[in-house]
Amino acid sequence: MINEYQQKFMGASTKQGYDIATKSREIIRDLIDDEIEDLNIVEKDIIERIVHSSADPEYAKLVKISPNFVDEAIKSMKNNETLLTDINMVKAGITQYDGDVECYIKNDEVKKIAKDEQITRAAAAIKYAANEGFEGILVSGNAPTAVWQAMDLFYKGKINLKAIIGVPVGFVGAADCKNALSMSSIPNIITQGPKGGTPIAVACVNSLIQNLRL
């Protein structure tokens, strides 16, 4: 008798929700077990949850997790460091984290930086966060420019960045930024190619949050 829904397994808030989540996991394991057999238990959970959130087993092939990602991300999140999201839709999906979840894309100062420097608001928001003393993890489901900006600041020693969940979606620019990130020394998780997006980013975060509590 663990329950109250097996510690809110995959966000289940009712018995019915828990049963659906459990059955979904069984189906997913049948579909992708072979692809992920060499991963550790946390990495497997991340990928299963991504496939659950997208109903797209192809993600088992597309997700790449750097060897230092899980340890560094868990360490940062155990310290309740900030999760910085690129868009508010990603922020809206993260409801169970004990630390701050921030998104600055609509901040007036960010809009000014974007205009003055002729960069996207997503990139300007990363600069703004770095200036404000951000320390934690970037969670990007949408904007390659946010990931490029974060990498640039990281290599200049100007941002206290512990990991990047870098899964922006799109046919233009997304794959390139994720390739670059996966080759970097920053602890990272990416999806190869154009696919990715909000649910993928959120699934990764929520898997980590659940693992924090085990």
Added chain:
Amino acid sequence: MINEYQQKFMGASTKQGYDIATKSREIIRDLIDDEIEDLNIVEKDIIERIVHSSADPEYAKLVKISPNFVDEAIKSMKNNETLLTDINMVKAGITQYDGDVECYIKNDEVKKIAKDEQITRAAAAIKYAANEGFEGILVSGNAPTAVWQAMDLFYKGKINLKAIIGVPVGFVGAADCKNALSMSSIPNIITQGPKGGTPIAVACVNSLIQNLRL
């Protein structure tokens, strides 16, 4: 000289954003033009935007739009009727609508209904909305139970529902509810099979909003 980014084409708020969105559309048209050639211009735009938001051309095959959907949805949205979302992540993606965008899943009364009636909070939120005089469109990217509940109330004449954007994701229950919805007389858009989710729902809404303004 239309511009200020061609009336915010696909949410672009900068010239750079507009250029990316335009190039993305060209790539998407090359990928899916044959699949969608029989659709009208608004339906094509919805599907292109869904593929843009997911980078997944398979959606051109999976999306099914009922013949009455576009007209009824546009009519409702021109009257600024409410968009009722099943989860807050969907709500967070709809930032340009002139009417109300509501999500009741965290409402205390909804939690009580869910507990008393042993139904999901997503279903309880639909009941609550109907009781509160909701009139408009259900936008579901997550919860099959929200769609089932809305259909049930519709056929009992207990909800003033003009259309359903019904694209919940998942291996358990999602496909069944979408099949049922697509066979109903309710104006609807669905994705066949398990795939769907927040970005798909949001892309559909944002395409309609853009078309309202043309």
